[in-house]
Amino acid sequence: MQVLLISVNRETEPYPVEPIGVAYVAAALKKAGHEVALLDLCFEGDAAAAIKRLPSEFIPGVIGISIRNIDNLTYPKSVFYLPAIREVVRNVRSVCNGPIIAGGSGFSLFPHETIEYLGVDYGLIGEGEASMVEFVRRVELGSEFDGVPGLIGSGLNRFCPPDLITDFTVSSPARELLDYPGYASAGGMANVQTKRGCPFECVYCTYPFLEGRKLRLREPRSVVDEIETLYRDRARDYFFFVDDIFNMPEGHAIGICEEIIKRRLDIRWACFCTPKGITTGLLKAMKAAGCAAIEFGTDGGTDATLKALGKGFTVTEIEKAQQLCVEAGIEAAHYLILGGPGETKKTLHETFALMERIRPRAVIAMLGVRIYPGTSLKDLALKEGLIEKGASLLEPVFYISEGVKGSLLDDVGGYAAGRPNWVVPGLGIRSGAKIARTLAQMGKKGVMWDMLGS
Numbered sequence: 001m002q003v004l005l006i007s008v009n010r011e012t013e014p015y016p017v018e019p020i021g022v023a024y025v026a027a028a029l030k031k032a033g034h035e036v037a038l039l040d041l042c043f044e045g046d047a048a049a050a051i052k053r054l055p056s057e058f059i060p061g062v063i064g065i066s067i068r069n070i071d072n073l074t075y076p077k078s079v080f081y082l083p084a085i086r087e088v089v090r091n092v093r094s095v096c097n098g099p100i101i102a103g104g105s106g107f108s109l110f111p112h113e114t115i116e117y118l119g120v121d122y123g124l125i126g127e128g129e130a131s132m133v134e135f136v137r138r139v140e141l142g143s144e145f146d147g148v149p150g151l152i153g154s155g156l157n158r159f160c161p162p163d164l165i166t167d168f169t170v171s172s173p174a175r176e177l178l179d180y181p182g183y184a185s186a187g188g189m190a191n192v193q194t195k196r197g198c199p200f201e202c203v204y205c206t207y208p209f210l211e212g213r214k215l216r217l218r219e220p221r222s223v224v225d226e227i228e229t230l231y232r233d234r235a236r237d238y239f240f241f242v243d244d245i246f247n248m249p250e251g252h253a254i255g256i257c258e259e260i261i262k263r264r265l266d267i268r269w270a271c272f273c274t275p276k277g278i279t280t281g282l283l284k285a286m287k288a289a290g291c292a293a294i295e296f297g298t299d300g301g302t303d304a305t306l307k308a309l310g311k312g313f314t315v316t317e318i319e320k321a322q323q324l325c326v327e328a329g330i331e332a333a334h335y336l337i338l339g340g341p342g343e344t345k346k347t348l349h350e351t352f353a354l355m356e357r358i359r360p361r362a363v364i365a366m367l368g369v370r371i372y373p374g375t376s377l378k379d380l381a382l383k384e385g386l387i388e389k390g391a392s393l394l395e396p397v398f399y400i401s402e403g404v405k406g407s408l409l410d411d412v413g414g415y416a417a418g419r420p421n422w423v424v425p426g427l428g429i430r431s432g433a434k435i436a437r438t439l440a441q442m443g444k445k446g447v448m449w450d451m452l453g454s
Contacts (some may be wrong), residue, residue: 001140002030004060004096006051007040008085009068011174014431014448016042016186020242021104021128022066023173028129030174034136038177041088043186048091061098064128065089065120065166067106074426075398076409080118081106082117082394089118101135101153103128105210108162109372111152113394122153126162126210127196172226180234189270189446194223194256198244200274202299203310203341203377204369204399207244214222215248220255224263229411231265238292238446239269245297246271250282258287268292270447275321276313291330293361293450294320298334300349308342310376315354322358333362333449338412340369342381344403345411352415360421363447365412367426368398 005020005026010066019040026036027429037058046052049370065085072079092100103124107114122145124131131149138145145151146190150162183190198207230236247253259349286294296318300306303314315443318334325332338348355363369380371393381387381399391397400408407426416422416429425431 001061001136002035002037002058003062003136004054004058005029005036005038005064005066006092006096007038007042007066007068008047008081008088008089010042010047010084011069011072011081012186013044013072013190013425017068017184017187018066018175018178018183018191019066020173020175020191020193021068022064023175023178024171025064025066025103025128025132026174026177027171029136032133036174036177038174040179043179043182044051047084047088051088051091051095054095057265059362060096060203061071062139063092063096063098063100064132065092065100065102065107065118067102067104067114070106070110070114070394071370071396072398073370074366075370077428078396078398080395082114086118086352089120091412099139101132103132103207103307108210109206110394113392115153117394120153122151124148124162125150126151130163132231135359143154172222172229173198174272175234180236181287184236189238189240190230190234191240191242192223192226194218194220194246195243195252200245200312201310201376202213202374203308203380204337204372204375206372209374217249217252220252220259223256224259224265227260227267228263228265231267239267240447241269242272244272244437245274247273247282248277250277250279254282254285256382257285257291259261261285268293268446270450272297273321275318276312277319278321278323278324280328283330287330293447294325294332295364295447296332296334299337300340300347301336301354302347305340305342305347305351309337309340318354319358322360325360331361331450333364333447334358334360336363336365337369338365339367339400339404339408341377341399341401342403343401345407345410348404348408348411355422362421362423363416364418364420364423364425364449365416367408367412367424368400371397371399 005022007022026038029036041047099121101122102120108125111123111125134148146158147160149160195217196211199213267290273294275296299309371378413427416424423430
């Protein structure tokens with residue numbers, strides 16, 4: 001069967017991100033014998049025209065809409081993406097007759113509301129590789145859809161919960177369907193996933209719901225096979241590991257580094273890490289394997305706010321992690337979430353002081369905390385009367401502590417404006433598409449914060 005997959009993400013700040021989630025689904029469908037077209041709208045100025053340009057001989061029996069995010073998670077410059085996606089669905093309806101099914105991480109957070117908002121026929125909650133193949137098979141056979149894991153929509157008599165793949169052993173994403181030159185020229189990094197799942201308990205986080213709490217690890221050899229193919233065949237030499245936490249478990253991270261070293265790949269890369277458990281041995285292996293930058297999900301700058309956010313580490317561990325990065329010669333950025341539970345003017349200034357002490361290459365400060373269903377932050381917001389029971393969170397709602405609600409923007413903006421290593425997307429401080437485009441035009445590759453001032 002011919003299957004059309006559409007990646008509707010058009011966000012380009014701080015740089016465009018290759019849609020490997022939908023590319024994984026495409027790979028599974030191709031492996032099952034289907035003909036797949038992937039329409040990526042990221043670089044399309046006119047989405048309607050792009051849909052109408054589809055080859056007349058390609059008549060999809062199923063159309064999949066991949067939704068990475070519902071909004072840009074940035075306060076106060078919040079952007080809600082679903083109105084534009086609804087227009088994409090309307091345009092698809094005008095040229096295609098097959099059932100439209102939505103999926104992706106953004107969809108999975110608000111499945112029933114999103115189906116209704118967009119007017120699609122079905123949706124897949126959770127990981128889509130196996131479920132999408134089964135859904136397409138049943139469309140082909142004309143059979144009922146009951147029992148497809150994670151499937152929701154009209155006419156279903158029974159819902160089967162999403163099936164998290166026991167081991168992360170799916171094929172590499174079908175990157176040949178993506179716009180390699182476009183992503184390479186706009187940002188330079190190729191994204192790679194080495195694991196799924198998250199065992200941590202951050203109060204705001206949706207990863208445990210989307211991927212499960214159990215870590216499911218991909219074989220280091222398989223990870224580096226994918227990297228080497230991109231390096232040899234596509235001339236990609238800068239990578240970003242998109243795992244929520246690259247450095248846990250440590251043995252798995254070291255295994256990937258050793259595989260890169262063994263193959264003598266002349267690459268650079270960056271990753272997300274937690275300050276907890278960072279060791280000299282791990283950083284030595286990462287540096288030898290080409291790691292150029294680490295982004296820490298630090299979030300808070302005092303033990304009280306770290307505990308309120310459910311982080312599971314302390315200020316002392318943050319300081320140690322930064323010092324070890326300095327000793328290893330790896331640049332680091334610390335992401336902060338300011339204004340969350342327990343935040344006061346005192347804790348805010350203690351966080352400023354912590355960043356002054358450790359002096360990372362960059363501090364990326366997000367303001368407020370996006371509230372999602374199924375999180376303990378939502379329960380707290382209900383308890384504090386910030387939201388009402390049964391209220392929709394589809395359109396962005398942010399938690400901001402009463403202790404800083406009236407002063408957060410001014411306090412952070414005033415402080416960050418005078419610190420060249422601070423980036424505040426919500427206030428437009430050292431961030432934005434213009435900076436990203438300028439750096440790309442200069443031939444810069446890598447994380448944007450590491451290139452500022454270089």
